[in-house]
Amino acid sequence: MIGDEILVTVMEVSASTVRLGIEAPKGVSIFREEIWLAVKEENRAAAEAQADALPSAPIEEMDVASPAGEVSPSPEESPEQEGSSPRSSPPAEPGT
DSSP, X not given: OBTTTBEEEEEEEETTEEEEEEEOOTTOOXXXXXXXXXXXXXXXXXXXXXXXXXXXXOGGGSOOBOTTSOBOOOTTTOOOOTTXXXXXXXXXXXXO
């Protein structure tokens, strides 16, 4: 137990590997140490970034380039009409 709300359980031991189970309230973040250190380093680097190196417009206002270098149309400019997307089409009948 860690405090009154966090339970750590050894789930499996195999050779040099130990699997742990952790039960904690939803508001408690749980990370492996190397992930936590990487997140802290990224946050530190972002905090030290020069303001002029950051984009001047919010992301949703910036043009997003496709891998081929073409600019993707915004949803308002898209030629597809509702229902024309392959995802919204009904599945094909067998044998067709």
